[in-house]
Amino acid sequence: MAFLPNIIFAIVLILGIAYFSRNVKKLIRNIKLGRDVDVSDNKSQRLKNMAMIALGQSKMVRRPIAGILHVIVYLGFIIINIEVLEIIVDGLLGTHRIFSFMGSFYGALIGSFEILAVLVFVAVVVFWIRRNIIKLQRFWKAEMTSWPKNDGNFILYFEMVLMALFLIMNATDVQFQDMQSGNIISQHIATWFSGFSDGTLHIIERSAWWLHIVGILIFLNYLYFSKHLHILLAFPNTFYGKLTPQGQFNNLKAVTKEVKMMMDTNVDPFAAPADNGEVPAKFGASDVQDLTWVNLLNAYTCTECGRCTSECPANQTGKKLSPRKIMMDTRDRLEEVGKNIDANNGEFIEDGKQLLDDYITREELWACTTCNACVEACPVSIDPLAIILEMRRYLVMEQSAAPMELNNMMTNIENNGAPWPYNQMDRLNWKNEQ
Amino acid sequence: MSDIVKVPTMAEYMAQGKQPEVLFWVGCAGSFDDRAKKITKAFVKLLNKANVEFAVLGTEESCTGDPAKRAGNEFLFQMQAVTNIEVLNAYEVKKIVTACPHCFNTIKNEYPSLGGNYEVMHHTQFLKTLLAEGRLTIEGGMYKGKRITFHDPCYLGRANNVYEAPRELIQKLEAELVEMKNCRRNGLCCGAGGAQMFKEPEKGDKDVNVERTEQALQIQPEIIAAGCPFCNTMMTDGIKAKEKEASVQVMDIAELIANAQDL
Numbered sequence: 001m002a003f004l005p006n007i008i009f010a011i012v013l014i015l016g017i018a019y020f021s022r023n024v025k026k027l028i029r030n031i032k033l034g035r036d037v038d039v040s041d042n043k044s045q046r047l048k049n050m051a052m053i054a055l056g057q058s059k060m061v062r063r064p065i066a067g068i069l070h071v072i073v074y075l076g077f078i079i080i081n082i083e084v085l086e087i088i089v090d091g092l093l094g095t096h097r098i099f100s101f102m103g104s105f106y107g108a109l110i111g112s113f114e115i116l117a118v119l120v121f122v123a124v125v126v127f128w129i130r131r132n133i134i135k136l137q138r139f140w141k142a143e144m145t146s147w148p149k150n151d152g153n154f155i156l157y158f159e160m161v162l163m164a165l166f167l168i169m170n171a172t173d174v175q176f177q178d179m180q181s182g183n184i185i186s187q188h189i190a191t192w193f194s195g196f197s198d199g200t201l202h203i204i205e206r207s208a209w210w211l212h213i214v215g216i217l218i219f220l221n222y223l224y225f226s227k228h229l230h231i232l233l234a235f236p237n238t239f240y241g242k243l244t245p246q247g248q249f250n251n252l253k254a255v256t257k258e259v260k261m262m263m264d265t266n267v268d269p270f271a272a273p274a275d276n277g278e279v280p281a282k283f284g285a286s287d288v289q290d291l292t293w294v295n296l297l298n299a300y301t302c303t304e305c306g307r308c309t310s311e312c313p314a315n316q317t318g319k320k321l322s323p324r325k326i327m328m329d330t331r332d333r334l335e336e337v338g339k340n341i342d343a344n345n346g347e348f349i350e351d352g353k354q355l356l357d358d359y360i361t362r363e364e365l366w367a368c369t370t371c372n373a374c375v376e377a378c379p380v381s382i383d384p385l386a387i388i389l390e391m392r393r394y395l396v397m398e399q400s401a402a403p404m405e406l407n408n409m410m411t412n413i414e415n416n417g418a419p420w421p422y423n424q425m426d427r428l429n430w431k432n433e434q
Numbered sequence: 435m436s437d438i439v440k441v442p443t444m445a446e447y448m449a450q451g452k453q454p455e456v457l458f459w460v461g462c463a464g465s466f467d468d469r470a471k472k473i474t475k476a477f478v479k480l481l482n483k484a485n486v487e488f489a490v491l492g493t494e495e496s497c498t499g500d501p502a503k504r505a506g507n508e509f510l511f512q513m514q515a516v517t518n519i520e521v522l523n524a525y526e527v528k529k530i531v532t533a534c535p536h537c538f539n540t541i542k543n544e545y546p547s548l549g550g551n552y553e554v555m556h557h558t559q560f561l562k563t564l565l566a567e568g569r570l571t572i573e574g575g576m577y578k579g580k581r582i583t584f585h586d587p588c589y590l591g592r593a594n595n596v597y598e599a600p601r602e603l604i605q606k607l608e609a610e611l612v613e614m615k616n617c618r619r620n621g622l623c624c625g626a627g628g629a630q631m632f633k634e635p636e637k638g639d640k641d642v643n644v645e646r647t648e649q650a651l652q653i654q655p656e657i658i659a660a661g662c663p664f665c666n667t668m669m670t671d672g673i674k675a676k677e678k679e680a681s682v683q684v685m686d687i688a689e690l691i692a693n694a695q696d697l
């Protein structure tokens with residue numbers, strides 16, 4: 001009987017971690033549905049970006065208020081979770097505060113956790129106010145209804161509760177309070193419980209302890225369904241982020257091959273194409289499988305913060321395009337495809353839907369000025385423009401479905417080497433004009 | 435102002451068995467658009483003044499393919515790119531300068547993997563080196579003390595991290611450089627990029643160029659300086675829409691410098 005709590009603890013822990021790893025596997029499988037792309041170059045630059053942008057949050061602080069609050073929550077959350085290590089050891093071995101043998105060092109550690117817990121709590125309350133009372137515009141755009149809106153708030157409540165539990169756990173821990181070391185904050189909270197018997201205190205302390213660890217396991221498993229996946233994915237995402245100048249769009253290799261063949265006078269244009277078993281490439285993207293796995297990783301990493309959308313010239317002037325929605329749609333469709341695969345024994349069965357039109361409309365795609373403001377604004381190196389461009393490529397090269405004026409522009413380039421109907425032979429006329 | 439400019443072509447240089455120092459890539463706007471042609475001329479006057487041995491491709495130049503690529507037509511882009519690269523490589527071009535950030539970005543970033551490797555400069559960068567080398571001098575002249583703001587072209591700024599060259603040139607004019615709230619990497623697009631120049635905008639509640647013009651007007655400039663022929667058109671239209679033609683001018687940096695020199 002004495003081991004019952006340990007056994008229950010072990011079971012809860014194993015279940016929590018097992019479910020989490022199941023979701024991680026699913027996540028990886030879904031991301032791998034994307035086309036392969038070679039991002040094995042420049043490891044050192046990539047590591048540096050990851051250290052600066054994900055760990056150092058260098059792009060978060062460009063908006064100082066949100067940035068600094070976020071750094072507090074982020075650091076606080078990571079550091080306080082060192083405490084979880086002790087909880088796990090205690091839970092499995094049936095010990096109590098096993099690390100307390102370290103004496104004053106332990107006190108200093110827990111003391112700093114307590115201060116951080118208060119800071120995190122305050123920061124989270126400010127976040128909540130910004131979202132719900134001040135109603136910052138970027139949290140109230142068209143795509144931020146229902147789940148995305150609730151998700152943002154749920155996690156804030158979650159963090160408040162976890163921080164409160166941590167402090168209550170310390171405050172009602174008689175032994176810990178008697179140590180008189182590290183209870184910087186909790187000694188004040190302890191006064192609220194001053195009339196309680198030791199037995200009651202113990203029950204409160206145990207409850208807080210259990211709720212804290214169970215809460216953390218729930219949090220871990222909530223991630224997969226939430227924008228908070230960025231806590232983990234920000235790292236690989238910034239690592240695999242674009243290294244070339246933002247203005248550089250990739251040159252499609254499949255097109256290069258065909259263009260070179262067309263231009264090469266030595267190749268017989270009427271010869272039967274060499275049959276090397278290659279599937280003719282589909283140009284551009286109409287669904288998530290046509291995007292690269294980095295695009296898909298981007299979609300899962302998106303924090304739905306809306307910094308991209310608030311900088312987007314199209315969105316600012318009332319157009320439907322919102323780069324955040326591009327990312328959210330991509331993730332939603334990818335999830336749908338993933339569920340389809342789960343339901344059909346590992347194979348995707350055509351469901352009559354696709355990313356284009358069913359999620360992202362043409363009107364959105366054609367409103368983009370390719371200005372890169374969204375890319376620049378994103379705190380976790382997401383590139384919404386890459387997806388927009390791939391989908392335009394599909395529309396133009398597979399469907400010939402560009403807006404009429406753009407078709408005219410392209411016909412002009414083809415015929416006269418300029419986007420307007422001027423003759424190439426007149427290109428130098430400006431020289432002699434007054 | 436004299437309008438006599440020397441504009442040799444690559445073919446002429448080749449005929450003399452010589453190589454120019456730099457190729458001036460004029461671009462489609464610079465060749466055909468009435469407003470942009472003035473920028474081209476202003477830049478050429480500066481090149482002449484500084485005795486730069488430059489050449490243009492003239493009728494051998496063709497669209498870089500930028501608008502086609504951003505519209506999604508990779509085929510047309512690569513056809514244009516490969517054709518242009520063939521011409522450039524045949525002339526053994528090493529260095530290119532252009533007054534169009536779109537041409538600049540495309541040739542600099544997207545041509546190399548198709549076989550076109552050149553040193554590419556935006557005209558503001560090139561003018562800056564001419565100054566540094568003492569080949570060109572600027573006096574404030576008519577722009578001394580004027581309030582000038584610079585609108586960052588997306589394909590020069592964010593796309594290629596060139597923010598300072600145009601600003602340094604404005605300061606050389608002894609003008610008062612004033613910044614919009616959204617500038618440098620936070621600069622707002624003029625609305626022309628990504629082939630938008632060639633189509634009507636999607637439904638919305640405002641045009642992007644009007645929004646950007648309003649941002650500029652907030653800081654009451656006398657001149658909005660641009661570094662891109664498309665931005666120039668968009669901002670000029672924005673000023674017209676706001677009926678401010680009488681008090682605010684939209685000028686390319688090359689024009690400002692050429693005017694200051696009384697060229």
Ligand code: SF4
Binds near residue numbers: 315371373374
């Ligand atoms: S690149 Fe397109 S989507 Fe991104 S901010 Fe600019 S216009 Fe908006």
Ligand code: SF4
Binds near residue numbers: 304324327379384
């Ligand atoms: S793409 Fe980046 S900037 Fe846009 S909402 Fe997602 S995380 Fe925020």
